[in-house]
Amino acid sequence: MEAQTIVQPEKKKSNQDVIIIKHLNKSFGSNKVLVDFNINLEKDENLVVMGKSGSGKSVLIKCIIGLLEPDSGTIEIFGRNIPDLDRNELDEIRAKVGFLFQGNALYDSMTVRQNLEFPLRRHWMNVNQPEVNKLVQEALDDVGLKHTINMMPAELSGGMRKRIALARTLILKPEIILYDEPTTGLDPGTAKEIIELIVAIQKKYRSSSLIISHDMNCVRLAADRVVMLIDGRCYAEGTYDSLKKSGDPKIKDLIE
Amino acid sequence: MALPVKTTDFLQETGGISVFTGRFFKEAFKPRYEISEFLRQCFVIGYRSLPLIGLTGFIMGLVLTMQLRPSLIEYGVESQLPAMVGIAIVREIGPVITALIFAGKIGSSIGAELGSMKVTEQIDAMEVSGTNPFKYLVVTRVAASTLMLPILVMISDAISLFGSYIGVNINGITSFPLFYTQVFNNLGFSDVLPAFVKSFFFGFAVGIISCYKGFYSNKGTEGVGQSANSSVVISSITIFVIDLIAVQITNVLNLN
Numbered sequence: 294m295e296a297q298t299i300v301q302p303e304k305k306k307s308n309q310d311v312i313i314i315k316h317l318n319k320s321f322g323s324n325k326v327l328v329d330f331n332i333n334l335e336k337d338e339n340l341v342v343m344g345k346s347g348s349g350k351s352v353l354i355k356c357i358i359g360l361l362e363p364d365s366g367t368i369e370i371f372g373r374n375i376p377d378l379d380r381n382e383l384d385e386i387r388a389k390v391g392f393l394f395q396g397n398a399l400y401d402s403m404t405v406r407q408n409l410e411f412p413l414r415r416h417w418m419n420v421n422q423p424e425v426n427k428l429v430q431e432a433l434d435d436v437g438l439k440h441t442i443n444m445m446p447a448e449l450s451g452g453m454r455k456r457i458a459l460a461r462t463l464i465l466k467p468e469i470i471l472y473d474e475p476t477t478g479l480d481p482g483t484a485k486e487i488i489e490l491i492v493a494i495q496k497k498y499r500s501s502s503l504i505i506s507h508d509m510n511c512v513r514l515a516a517d518r519v520v521m522l523i524d525g526r527c528y529a530e531g532t533y534d535s536l537k538k539s540g541d542p543k544i545k546d547l548i549e
Numbered sequence: 550m551a552l553p554v555k556t557t558d559f560l561q562e563t564g565g566i567s568v569f570t571g572r573f574f575k576e577a578f579k580p581r582y583e584i585s586e587f588l589r590q591c592f593v594i595g596y597r598s599l600p601l602i603g604l605t606g607f608i609m610g611l612v613l614t615m616q617l618r619p620s621l622i623e624y625g626v627e628s629q630l631p632a633m634v635g636i637a638i639v640r641e642i643g644p645v646i647t648a649l650i651f652a653g654k655i656g657s658s659i660g661a662e663l664g665s666m667k668v669t670e671q672i673d674a675m676e677v678s679g680t681n682p683f684k685y686l687v688v689t690r691v692a693a694s695t696l697m698l699p700i701l702v703m704i705s706d707a708i709s710l711f712g713s714y715i716g717v718n719i720n721g722i723t724s725f726p727l728f729y730t731q732v733f734n735n736l737g738f739s740d741v742l743p744a745f746v747k748s749f750f751f752g753f754a755v756g757i758i759s760c761y762k763g764f765y766s767n768k769g770t771e772g773v774g775q776s777a778n779s780s781v782v783i784s785s786i787t788i789f790v791i792d793l794i795a796v797q798i799t800n801v802l803n804l805n
């Protein structure tokens with residue numbers, strides 16, 4: 294089946310792509326997860342990738358950050374091809390790209406403060422303590438959880454954990470943020486708060502975001518553009534409104 | 550079941566641990582060195598197992614002495630009691646029992662800790678935070694357990710001998726200087742050195758096996774328990790195998 298573009302997205306204010314993925318293939322054994330997958334993320338945009346559970350969304354985002362190695366294809370971030378980079382070069386890129394894990398991945402054995410300090414100290418080796426304190430406070434302020442600074446992740450609720458994970462992602466002021474299902478497992482109210490937080494953060498830091506989600510609220514409120522990942526391909530792409538009008542059953546299936 | 554039952558499993562496991570060990574040596578000597586995490590692990594692994602190892606060491610020395618006494622009286626060599634116990638503890642019982650307890654306490658905790666970090670993607674989170682998780686988690690823990698176990702064995706030996714002194718004094722009076730002289734006149738360099746050297750190997754085995762089991766833990770929370778369990782089982786068996794090899798080597802080298 295050929296990938297089809299339902300509606301060409303209207304041209305963006307800036308026409309600079311920060312992520313360009315071309316002909317990406319990834320399979321696990323005989324399970325072909327991504328097949329000749331192509332997308333790009335433009336500067337300052339919120340791109341939402343939709344897809345059914347198990348369609349390979351997490352695999353895609355892990356390939357982008359270099360946690361999984363694709364079988365073939367190129368993933369360019371700031372003009373550099375991720376699969377070709379060694380660890381040091383990857384770390385340089387990763388300092389500018391935030392990643393919010395689907396399951397938060399907070400360090401259980403560390404306090405909230407230590408969780409937030411970890412990426413700071415690891416990526417910016419020469420940062421001093423007052424600077425670290427200031428950034429930690431600022432990040433916690435952004436997500437509205439200043440009072441949890443000395444708590445352990447186990448003492449937090451699911452929504453709070455998501456916010457702390459978000460704070461940890463934001464603390465390096467990344468130029469690109471990758472969100473893996475930021476609202477799954479949360480009640481609709483909390484989910485909406487997280488989405489609003491994501492939009493606010495995007496405005497504040499002028500970062501580009503790639504958001505994986507099948508939450509319609511998230512798509513409606515946050516997406517400048519939507520890509521549908523179906524059968525391992527970029528099946529359709531366009532704005533929420535344009536995709537909503539589509540008669541294709543597979544698209545309707547995803548967008549309700 | 551934690552024990553690899555089938556031969557293929559056994560071979561796969563052995564192969565996996567060998568490759569993992571190779572990677573340890575490759576990564577351990579390349580910068581960046583995780584000194585502060587290494588020191589923290591020395592504290593956690595060494596200091597925190599001290600009470601348990603001290604207690605078991607004391608009881609071991611005491612009980613061994615009390616058990617040996619009747620036989621020695623029967624042969625009329627009761628005066629040799631301190632010498633016999635000293636040799637038994639320093640050459641064999643001290644290192645092996647300490648290592649087994651170490652495997653039970655530290656092996657299971659490393660297996661469970663790394664296992665749960667793996668399952669909840671904390672290891673991936675470290676990776677994207679500019680950290681080589683193998684260096685940060687595995688190299689530090691293996692190095693710490695390799696260095697800490699010999700020290701724990703020495704401490705345990707000393708406490709065991711003290712327990713033995715008390716055991717000797719339960720049925721009769723021996724002054725401490727006399728006991729001390731009797732023990733150390735019969736202990737040679739060739740008794741102490743092989744025991745000391747083999748405890749490094751015991752510590753290395755416990756560290757590398759439990760890190761391996763944790764680092765490649767299966768998905769799901771069930772995998773965490775399995776990692777902890779098989780860390781202890783495989784480490785314990787390996788300790789006996791190393792002990793067997795060590796005694797052969799000391800025999801060949803004529804160190805007796």
Ligand SMILES: Nc1ncnc2c1ncn2[C@@H]1O[C@H](COP(=O)(O)OP(=O)(O)OP(=O)(O)O)[C@@H](O)[C@H]1O
Nearest residue numbers: 321324326344345346347348349350351352353395
């Ligand atoms: N490490 C792995 N080894 C083998 N197969 C994998 C691995 N990771 C993912 N897969 C397979 O890839 C496919 C896509 O998985 P992925 O986690 O990307 O789904 P997803 O779209 O993120 O789903 P969800 O919405 O449930 O998170 C699944 O069939 C999964 O079994």
Ligand SMILES: [Mg+2]
Nearest residue numbers: 350351395474
């Ligand atoms: Mg996923």
